[in-house]
Amino acid sequence: xxxxxxxxxxxxxxxxxxxxxxxxxxxxxxxxxxxxxxxxxxxxxxxxxxxxxxxxxxxxxxxxxxxxxxxxxxxxxxxxxxxxxxxxxxxxxxxxxxxxxxxxxxxxxxxxxxxxxxxxxxxxxxxxxxxxxxxxxxxxxxxxxxxxxxxxxxxxxxxxxxxxxxxxxxxxxxxxxxxxxxxxxxxxxxxxxxxxxxxxxxxxxxxxxxxxxxxxxxxxxxxxxxxxxxxxxxxxxxxxxxxxxxxxxxxxxxxxxxxxxxxxxxxxxxxxxxxxxxxxxxxxxxxxxxxxxxxxxxxxxxxxxxxxxxxxx
Amino acid sequence: xxxxxxxxxxxxxxxxxxxxxxxxxxxxxxxxxxxxxxxxxxxxxxxxxxxxxxxxxxxxxxxxxxxxxxxxxxxxxxxxxxxxxxxxxxxxxxxxxxxxxxxxxxxxxxxxxxxxxxxxxxxxxxxxxxxxxxxxxxxxxxxxxxxxxxxxxxxxxxxxxxxxxxxxxxxxxxxxxxxxxxxxxxxxxxxxxxxxxxxxxxxxxxxxxxxxxxxxxxxxxxxxxxxxxxxxxxxxxxxxxxxxxxxxxxxxxxxxxx
Numbered sequence: 001x002x003x004x005x006x007x008x009x010x011x012x013x014x015x016x017x018x019x020x021x022x023x024x025x026x027x028x029x030x031x032x033x034x035x036x037x038x039x040x041x042x043x044x045x046x047x048x049x050x051x052x053x054x055x056x057x058x059x060x061x062x063x064x065x066x067x068x069x070x071x072x073x074x075x076x077x078x079x080x081x082x083x084x085x086x087x088x089x090x091x092x093x094x095x096x097x098x099x100x101x102x103x104x105x106x107x108x109x110x111x112x113x114x115x116x117x118x119x120x121x122x123x124x125x126x127x128x129x130x131x132x133x134x135x136x137x138x139x140x141x142x143x144x145x146x147x148x149x150x151x152x153x154x155x156x157x158x159x160x161x162x163x164x165x166x167x168x169x170x171x172x173x174x175x176x177x178x179x180x181x182x183x184x185x186x187x188x189x190x191x192x193x194x195x196x197x198x199x200x201x202x203x204x205x206x207x208x209x210x211x212x213x214x215x216x217x218x219x220x221x222x223x224x225x226x227x228x229x230x231x232x233x234x235x236x237x238x239x240x241x242x243x244x245x246x247x248x249x250x251x252x253x254x255x256x257x258x259x260x261x262x263x264x265x266x267x268x269x270x271x272x273x274x275x276x277x278x279x280x281x282x283x284x285x286x287x288x289x290x291x292x293x294x295x296x297x298x299x300x301x302x303x304x305x306x307x308x309x310x311x312x313x
Numbered sequence: 314x315x316x317x318x319x320x321x322x323x324x325x326x327x328x329x330x331x332x333x334x335x336x337x338x339x340x341x342x343x344x345x346x347x348x349x350x351x352x353x354x355x356x357x358x359x360x361x362x363x364x365x366x367x368x369x370x371x372x373x374x375x376x377x378x379x380x381x382x383x384x385x386x387x388x389x390x391x392x393x394x395x396x397x398x399x400x401x402x403x404x405x406x407x408x409x410x411x412x413x414x415x416x417x418x419x420x421x422x423x424x425x426x427x428x429x430x431x432x433x434x435x436x437x438x439x440x441x442x443x444x445x446x447x448x449x450x451x452x453x454x455x456x457x458x459x460x461x462x463x464x465x466x467x468x469x470x471x472x473x474x475x476x477x478x479x480x481x482x483x484x485x486x487x488x489x490x491x492x493x494x495x496x497x498x499x500x501x502x503x504x505x506x507x508x509x510x511x512x513x514x515x516x517x518x519x520x521x522x523x524x525x526x527x528x529x530x531x532x533x534x535x536x537x538x539x540x541x542x543x544x545x546x547x548x549x550x551x552x553x554x555x556x557x558x559x560x561x562x563x564x565x566x567x568x569x570x571x
Binding site (some may be wrong): 011054057058059060061077078080081085087089090091092093095096102104105108109110149152156289 | 398
């Protein structure tokens with residue numbers, strides 16, 4: 001059973017003061033997130049990531065479509081006891097201390113009173129705020145507030161956690177800690193759905209990603225599948241400084257570094273290059289398919305989308 | 314359900330208690346009660362009357378200011394600051410949030426009224442050196458003031474559920490002023506003709522009738538308040554508050570939190 005099933009969820013806002021006109025924030029979105037995976041929801045700013053999360057949280061109402069979360073209708077209030085949510089750039093009641101805030105959220109989430117205090121302490125320790133738990137949140141830095149946000153999202157031990165830009169405002173150490181935390185959540189059998197535009201985070205963490213742009217889903221899949229399908233190139237490395245003439249003639253992109261040569265060729269040139277190296281008695285070291293970085297894939301995907309949109313106009 | 318409403322109410326109360334502006338208002342109200350003593354001293358023979366009149370009016374007016382000041386931001390501020398996102402993404406229904414906020418604000422006002430009432434009684438004791446049986450009627454006036462606050466709280470929440478704090482303040486304060494003259498409006502409706510009669514009658518019965526809650530002058534003159542009026546005002550305030558809260562819930566249940 002998928003942890004999240006989104007079925008044609010769509011959102012159109014009315015904009016303008018006097019003459020209202022429709023603005024589509026999310027085109028019909030159909031998407032499944034499997035149980036126990038870390039799923040990245042990628043897209044540039046304004047792509048529709050936050051709108052999707054708000055729809056799933058019941059903060060805005062869809063124009064059409066529906067969703068099922070953990071096997072139940074997403075509007076069922078009991079579902080919310082099993083999900084955690086970190087909004088983008090979270091803001092909390094700044095007159096409360098971190099301890100009071102988590103205590104309050106624990107009460108609202110139905111964490112039993114006898115376990116609540118212990119759980120709050122545990123989460124404060126987990127997000128690195130135990131030493132400042134008595135300080136009012138108005139004195140917290142952006143990064144500390146982000147940690148509070150992560151704490152409140154996992155406080156009630158949810159089965160599914162939604163993070164909207166979780167690394168935002170964190171220093172490198174904090175980002176590393178959040179990555180570790182997300183991996184720990186996965187290890188504990190939780191499902192993590194997180195939106196980000198920081199592609200290195202998605203690349204390091206996600207089992208699968210979805211790419212959204214201008215409210216439309218562009219692609220879904222494992223990062224390996226998405227990125228390897230783009231170029232179909234192969235990297236060949238051999239020992240020496242010589243580049244056989246036949247390889248040069250193929251127009252391969254070659255670089256000599258120390259006593260090694262690295263060439264980037266197309267997949268259909270692979271056999272010919274290996275034969276040529278054998279003939280010239282060069283020692284082959286490696287033949288590896290070139291994977292585009294997620295960033296390159298992402299840029300390419302968005303560029304294509306822009307081109308298609310440009311033609312349509 | 315009850316527990317969640319209680320937790321939201323308690324947090325709303327805590328927010329108000331930690332808001333420094335609130336203390337300024339209470340201090341100001343107590344100062345005004347103190348001033349009543351001074352005015353009372355120069356009003357020979359009618360010191361007590363002046364102290365009760367001024368003191369209770371201060372409690373009422375400052376309570377109304379606090380109710381509007383806090384009430385108008387209860388929902389809109391939470392939307393604007395996005396604190397609502399982490400509340401409504403939990404098993405909290407939207408109506409529970411509104412009702413919890415209402416009880417939190419109402420609780421804050423009851424506690425404030427209690428402290429301000431102590432100020433009034435202290436001023437009264439200072440000028441008359443003793444309490445008489447008729448002074449107990451001051452509790453009825455305070456009770457009516459609290460009922461008035463319940464209506465204003467619910468109206469502030471209603472306006473806060475769909476408009477900005479500034480507009481909500483204008484709406485709520487306008488209704489308070491018009492409602493304080495509701496009896497005059499009803500009399501005017503009785504004398505008007507044609508369309509204006511319909512319009513004035515509709516307006517007169519739609520706005521909260523705060524004039525029925527104002528018994529300060531009669532109590533200052535040691536006149537008793539009829540039990541029927543107490544019952545009538547109680548039912549009226551509860552009905553009005555429930556209707557306004559229902560309106561707030563209805564609007565908020567369908568509102569997108571952008």
